Amino acid sequence: MSGKHVAKNQPSSFTFTDENKKKIEEVLKKYPENKKKSAVMPLLYIAQRQNNNWIPLAAIQLIADMLGITYIKVYEVATFYTMYNLAPVGKYFVQVCTTTPCMIRGSGKVVEVCKKHISEKQGHLNKELDSSWIEVECLGACVNAPMVQINDDYFEDLNAEKAETIIKGFKEGKLPNIGSQSGRKGSEPIQNRTTLLNKNA
Ligand code: FES
Known part of the structure; x- marks a missing residue:
């Protein structure tokens, strides 16, 4: 069991919006018919984006049903990666x-x-x-x-x-x-030294 915080208050159901259903159709086209389950990560991401940046357990069940895999397989992925939130996060x-x-x-x-x-x-x-x-x-x-x-x-x-x-x-x-936040551009040298030969910088 992951140590990830899972929300106690869960919505009883989850459905994708029509717009996201279309996005999911596009995602699934990228995978061979017998490898659709590999789309679990993009589908979790779409669910998270739709739901204020966190994934309810009902969405995990829905994704499992859509991909024809078990709930625990989707839950394992959602709890393993830190980019998936299973409880509400702030604005x-x-x-x-x-x-x-x-x-x-x-x-x-x-x-x-x-x-x-x-x-x-x-x-x-x-x-x-x-x-x-x-x-x-x-x-x-x-x-x-x-x-x-x-x-x-x-x-x-x-x-x-x-x-x-x-x-x-x-x-x-x-x-x-x-x-x-230090004023430097990108990852330019902190002391303006731009080459190893630039000894005075
Ligand atoms: S160790 Fe923090 S960004 Fe790589």
Whole structure:
């Protein structure tokens, strides 16, 4: 059993919208007739997008029925990958990378800020029900560690103060520009040194 937080209050049923049914038809065309079950991940993703960024258990059952596989097979996939949420997440959903490069560069402090300003426990909504956070593995932006993903965007080169400023901005519906928060462009050198020969930079 995964340690993922699964919502206690579940809707009794789930149906895909007509628009998403069409999307699913398109997805299924990409798989041979006898390999339709391999579409489990895109279908879970479509369900999550439709349902405010979390997947109810009724959607897991529906996907299992659509693909002709058992409920537990879909549940296993949904609980294994951190990108699937099985409980409501906030309008601002913060995923804090705590893998080694981010950890070495101070992601522990970013986690402390999330505990203080969002909720003590990861995977749970804050009091205002507008934000939540979880720890995740490497999000592939290690060169700008430590970093977080908020909804679909990355915010990089963080420290405790910068993380705090971002999270406090949620109350006013504000997010900073995406990318590096230290002022550097992309992952350019922090001290402007552009080549190993550029000794003066
Ligand atoms: S270790 Fe954090 S983005 Fe790779």
